Amino acid sequence: MEAKLTRSLTENEQYLALTIGRGMDINYRHLVIPALDNCDALIVNIKGLVNQTELEDSVISPLLNKQELPRGPRLKNQDDRFTRLIESGISVSGAKQSQLWTEICDAIVSGDSVLFLDKWDKALILENKGYKLRNISEPTTETETRGPKDGFIEDIMSNMGLIRRRIKDYSLRFETLVVGDRSKTEIVLAYIDNLVNDSLLNEVRSRISRIKIDSLLSSVYLEEFIEDEPYSFFPTMENTERPDRAVAAILEGRVVILMDNTPFALIVPAVFWNFLQSPGDHYERYYIGTFWRWIRLVALFLALSSTSFYVLLTSFHQEMLPTALALKIAADREGVPFPAVMEAFVMELLFEVMAEAGLRMPKAIGQTVSIVGTLVIGQAAVSAGLVGPALIIAVAVGAISSFAIPSFSMSTSIRLIRFPLLFLSAAFGIFGYLGGIIFITLHLLSVRSFGTPFLGPVTPYDQGGQVDTLLRLPRWKMLTRPWAGRPKDKIRQKDDLKPRPDLK
Template sequence: MEDSPIDKDLSCNEIRLKKTLGEGADIVYRSLVIPSFSNVKALLVFIDGLVNTNEIDDTILAPLISFSQLPDQKELINNEGLLNGLIDAGVFASSVKATNKWNDACDSLVSGDSVLFVDGMENAFIFATRGFESRSVTEPATEVEVRGPRDGFIESLRTNTTLIRRRIRDYGLRFDMMRIGYRTKTDIAVAYIDSLVDKRVLGELMSRLQKINVDSILESGYIEEFIEDSPLSPFPQVEHTERPDKASAAILSGRIVIIVDNTPFVLIVPTSFWSLFQGSGDYYERFYIGTSIRLIRILAMILSITSSSVYVLLSSFNQEMLPTPLALKMAAGREGIPFPAVLEVLIMELMFEVLREAGIRIPKPIGQAVSIVGALVIGDAAVNAGLVSPTAVIVVAITGISSFVMPAYNLAISFRLLRFPLVIFTGMFGMLGFLGGTIAIALHLLSLRSFGAPFLAPVMPFRIDENKDVAVRAPWWKMTRRPKLAHSSETIRQSENQMPKPPSKDEDGFDE
C-alpha cells in the first residue's frame, strides 16, 4: 500500500478506508459533527473487539460533542500551528497524536487504536484506545519452580513489558519498538539496560531483526530462526523463557531480551550452553542446593544421550567390560529376542517418543493416564512377548526420564534427537562409532557461537574466575562480577566482602 497523504475531503477518506479495510461487521465507522467547529463533519473509525469502547465514549466522543472552548474551525484549518488545538483543548484521551500519512492511520487501526478524520483537515488523529481481551497473568506452564515468583508472561506485549518494569526500576531500561511482518505487522520490543549492554551485540541484533522480510510473525520461534548464528545446528543458540524473573536477571547481566506480541515466550541473547541448564530456582535456594541440582542436571544430560548407546555397545560388542553376574543376567534377558540390540533400542526409543508426543496432544483429563498406562502396558507386553529384553526397557526409561530433567525444552529435545544417530553409529561400528559420535557432537558444540560469544564459554575457553555460576552456583556474596558472556560495560555487580558473619561476643561469651 502506497504511503500517500491523507485527503482533506472527508468523503474521499471514508471511501478509501472502506476500499482498503472493507466494511466488515467488526469495523465501526462512526459519523459525527463537532458543534464547536460550526458543526463540521468528522468520522471516527475503530475495530470492535480491539478497543475499549467505554474509553472511546468517555474520552473522545463526549468531549468532541459537548466541549465548547475549541478553536475556531477556519483558524484551525488555515493555521498549521494550531493543529494541536484539537488535542490540547478538545479531547481528553491519555495518548493522542496527529498524522498526515495514510499508512500510519491504517496501521494504527488494525493495531487497536481509534482514528478520527475531520472534514477539511489533511491530518488524522490517532487515539490509543486498545482494550482487547487477553489471558490473565498466571504461573508459567513450562518452567515450574518450587520457590520463586508465580507470575509468567502472557500474549500481551504491553503486559509483558510491565512485568519487567515492576522488577527493574533502573532509569536506563529501554524498550526499542519495531514491527516485523508486512501482513501481521507484529510488534517487537527489544529490552536492555543502556549502561550495561554491549553496543556491538545490540547493533548486530537490530541489524538482523531489520533484515527480516517476511509476511507473518506469529510466535517468537519465527524470530529465533532468523537471528541464530548457526541455523542448521540442532542446538539452540537463543534462549527462550516464560518467566519474567529470568528475563529480568538476563537484562541485569547485560544481555538483551526480545519480546514478541501474541506469545508468552521471550527470547534472550546472547546465550551459552550452560545457561540452558540453569533454572530460576537455582538462585532462590541456598547455594549448595542450587549446585547439587545443577550437577544432577548435567548427569541427566549425559545419561539422556549416552545410555542407549552404551547398552548397545556393552551388549553387542564389549561384554567383557561388564561384571560377570551382570553380563549373565543381560544375556539371559536377551535369550530368544528376535532383534539385534541396536534395533531393539531404536524401536523402544521410537515408541517412547510416540507416547511422549501422545501425552502432550491428548486432552488433559485423560492424557496423563493414557501415557502412563500405555507405557506400562506396552513395555510389560513387549517383555512378556519376548520382543525386547527387560534391560532395554529400563535403559530406555532412564534415557527418556533423564531428558526431562533439563529446564530448557529445546535443549532436551536436541539431545533426544541426537541419541538416534549415536545409537546407529554404535550399532554399526561399536566403540569406534560411539567415540566418533560423541567427539563429533563435542566438536560441533565447540564451533558454535551466539552473537559472537563462544557457546561453551566459560568452560571452553576456560576462565576460572567465570566458573562461579556454571556447574557450581557460588554464594551471592561471592559473585561480585557480571558474567563476561554479554561483554557488559559495567563488570562490577556488587560490593566485595559481603559474606555474613555472626555478631562478635564479649569475654563472657554473650553477644555484645
C-alpha cells in the same frame, strides 16, 4: 510521495474503505459536532481492539454535547478551531495528529481509534486500545518451587511492564523494531544501556533488521532467522516464559528479545551451560543449586547415551560388564527375538511416539494413553519376551533424564541426537559411540552464539566465569557478572560481602 489526507471527509472515507475495507469488525461512526457549527465527523476503529466504553465516555459524548468552543485567544482559521476542540473536548490520554495515511491505517489496525473531521486535512489518532488479554499466570513450561509465579503473556506491553517492575534503572531501554510486511510484529530489544556490550547490541539489531518477511508468528520464526548455526542440532538462544529469568539476563548485560503475541522471550547470547541452568538454582541455597546443576549434567549424559550404552555393552563389549550383571542381562535377553539395537530403536521410537501423543492429545483421553503406554509397551513387551527388562530400564532412564534438562529446546535436541548415536554404537561399538561424542564436542566447540563461544567459560576457560556456570557459588562470591554476555561493566557487587558475626 506518501499519500496524505484530503480536506473532504467523503473522500477520506472512501480512501479508507478502499484501504482497510468495510468488514463487520470495522466501525465507521458518523457524528455531527455542534461546537463546530454542526461539522461532520467520523470515528473509525476496529471493534475487537478498542475500549468502547472509554471511547463513548471520553470522545463521543463530549463531542456531541459540547455546544460551543471555550473562550481563548482569537482563532485565526478553521484548523485552529479544530485543534481547540480537540484540546478541550477529548479526554483520552494519548492523542496525536497525523496527515499520513500509512500512519493512520497502522493506528486503526493496531487498535487505536481515528477521528476525521470534514474540511480538515489531518486526523486525530486516539490511543484507546482495549482488547481482551490473558491474565498473567504461572508459566506452564518452567515452574519453580520458590520463585515468582508470574509469567509472560502474549501482550508485549504487559511483558515490558513485568520487566520494568523488576528493574527500576533509568538505563533500562526498550528498543522497538517492527518486522513483517503484513503482520507488522513489534519486536522489542530489552537491555541496560550502560551494561550491554555495544557490538553485541549492534549485531542483534542488524540481524533483526535484515529480516524481510511478510509475517512473524512465533519467536521461533525470529530465532531461525537470527541464529548463528542454522544447521546445528543445538539451540544457540535461550527462550523463557519467566520474567525473572529475562530480567536476570538483562542484568547480566545480555539482550532480551521480546516479541508481540508470544509469551516467550529470547535471550542472547546463550552458552551451552545456560541450558542446564534454571532460575531455581538461585532460589535455593548454593549447595543445592550446585547439586542440581550436576544432576542435570548427569541427566544430560544419561539422556544422550543410556540406550547406546546398553547396545554397545550387550552387543560388543560384554567384557566391560561385571560378570554377575552380564549373566543377569544374558538371562533376561534369553529368547528375545531381535538384536539389541533393533530392540532399543523400537523402544526409543515408541517412547517418542508416546511423548508426542501425550503432548498434543485432548486431556480427557490422557489416562488411556498412559495406561496403554505403560502397560502394553512396558510390561507386556517384557512378559511376552519381546524385549529385555534391562532395556526397558535403559530407555526409561534416558527418557526421565531428558525431562530433567530444564530447557525444552535443549532436551528435544538431545533426544534427537540420541538416535544417530544409537546407530553409531550399534555399528562400531564403543568406537562409534566415542566417534559420535567427539564429533558432537568438536561441533559444540565451533559454535558461537552472537560472538560468544558456546562452551565458554569452561572452554575457552575463564576463571571469573566459573562462579555461576557449573557451580553456583554463594551470592557474596559472585563479584563479577557472568561471562557469557561480555558486559561493559563486569563488577556486580562490592567485594567482601560475606556475612560474619562482627559486622556492624
